[in-house]
Amino acid sequence: MPTTESPAVSAVPVEAVKAVRRFNRFFTRQAGVLEPYLGGALPLTEVRVLYELAHRDALVATDLARELGLDGGYLSRILKRFETEGWIVRSPSPRDARQSLLTLTEAGHAAFAPLQQKSREEAAALLAPLPPREREQVVEAMGWIERLLDPTAPRAPTRTVVLRDPKPGDMGWVVQQHGELYAREYGWNSEFEALVAEIVAQYIRKFQPEWEKGWIAELDGERVGAIFVVRKSATTAQLRLLLLTPAARGLGLGSRLTDECIAFARAKGYRKMVLWTNSCLSAARAIYAKRGFELEKTEAYEGFGQQLVGETWSLKL
Numbered sequence: 001m002p003t004t005e006s007p008a009v010s011a012v013p014v015e016a017v018k019a020v021r022r023f024n025r026f027f028t029r030q031a032g033v034l035e036p037y038l039g040g041a042l043p044l045t046e047v048r049v050l051y052e053l054a055h056r057d058a059l060v061a062t063d064l065a066r067e068l069g070l071d072g073g074y075l076s077r078i079l080k081r082f083e084t085e086g087w088i089v090r091s092p093s094p095r096d097a098r099q100s101l102l103t104l105t106e107a108g109h110a111a112f113a114p115l116q117q118k119s120r121e122e123a124a125a126l127l128a129p130l131p132p133r134e135r136e137q138v139v140e141a142m143g144w145i146e147r148l149l150d151p152t153a154p155r156a157p158t159r160t161v162v163l164r165d166p167k168p169g170d171m172g173w174v175v176q177q178h179g180e181l182y183a184r185e186y187g188w189n190s191e192f193e194a195l196v197a198e199i200v201a202q203y204i205r206k207f208q209p210e211w212e213k214g215w216i217a218e219l220d221g222e223r224v225g226a227i228f229v230v231r232k233s234a235t236t237a238q239l240r241l242l243l244l245t246p247a248a249r250g251l252g253l254g255s256r257l258t259d260e261c262i263a264f265a266r267a268k269g270y271r272k273m274v275l276w277t278n279s280c281l282s283a284a285r286a287i288y289a290k291r292g293f294e295l296e297k298t299e300a301y302e303g304f305g306q307q308l309v310g311e312t313w314s315l316k317l
Contacts, residue, residue: 045068045078046078046081048068049068049070049075049078049079049082050104050108050111051116052067052068053088053103053104053108053112054104054108054109054112054116059101060093060099060100060101060102061075061079061099061102064102079102082108085107085108085111086107086108087104087105087107087108088102088103088105089102089103090102090103106292106316109291109292113263113266114267116259116263117263117267159219159251160218160219160220161218161219161251161253162217163215163217163256163260164215164216164218165213165214165216166214166226167216170216170223174226174243175197176193177226177243177245178192178196178243181245182304186280186306187305187306188306189305191303191304192304196241199240203228203230203240208231210268211231211268212228212229212231213261214228214229215227215228215257215260215261217244217248217253217257219247219253222247223245224244224245225242225243225244225245225248225253226241226243227239227240227242227261228240228261229261229265232274235270235271236270236272236274237261237265237268237270237273237274238274239258239261239273239275240275242254242257242258242284242287244257249283254287255287255290258287258288259291261273262315262317265317266317270317271316271317272314272316272317273293273315273317274314274315275288275293275312276310276311276312276313277310277313278309278311279308279309279310280308285311288315292315293313294313294314295311296312297311297312298311298312299311
């Protein structure tokens with residue numbers, strides 16, 4: 001039976017259609033979609049579902065199915081399998097008693113972490129042979145494709161987020177920003193800036209590139225955040241100096257920086273990650289708790305011109 005095309009579809013030149021199909025074949029081959037995805041046992045769709053659960057809060061199955069374009073029954077079978085594996089838990093939705101909120105468990109995060117790391121490595125390997133300007137052109141082109149083909153995408157200028165290695169001058173900025181932000185937002189005095197300067201100096205002098213790493217976050221070319229992993233012992237990594245300027249808040253950058261640290265520590269074979277924070281830093285504490293960090297110890301103390309409660313958190317890797 002002949003098919004009837006809409007006028008809009010029939011108006012697309014044949015060569016343009018061939019170009020789209022050719023690009024689809026090219027990119028699926030480059031991205032390794034035709035092979036076992038990321039070298040693991042999970043198919044692409046299940047990895048994508050895990051990704052959404054790892055990066056989104058308060059998801060319900062109907063929203064997940066709609067946003068991923070999945071059949072409800074198919075998604076239900078995937079979620080049942082995840083539940084059997086102990087990767088997700090369900091809790092009643094406060095908005096609709098007929099719906100359940102889906103939350104990734106610590107085991108779920110542990111299952112997803114190596115897949116996320118492998119995905120990052122494959123994407124980096126794809127871009128690595130290109131000179132810096134050509135990499136930028138590829139990323140810009142992909143952004144244009146997204147914006148032009150997705151009618152729901154915002155037309156405002158895209159904000160570019162980059163996580164990169166620290167370079168000369170960055171560490172002084174880290175000290176300065178800690179001093180300014182904590183004085184303005186929490187009333188801490190210069191003792192805190194001195195502490196950060198000592199931590200930074202020790203990190204630079206004793207840096208072990210095989211076991212330690214730092215990230216500087218840029219937003220539209222401006223520094224807006226930082227985080228570091230240091231080697232505390234042969235089996236324990238320490239997360240240090242998570243920082244976000246006000247311009248970067250609400251974009252999920254704190255979560256992204258923390259995820260980078262956890263993935264790095266797991267890839268290096270650390271068995272535990274620890275961190276020290278203060279009870280008043282609620283946003284950072286929420287990020288740590290969501291990723292499975294557990295509060296091990298609290299201690300009241302006087303420091304930085306304030307009465308504070310220090311906290312030690314840890315995560316089994």
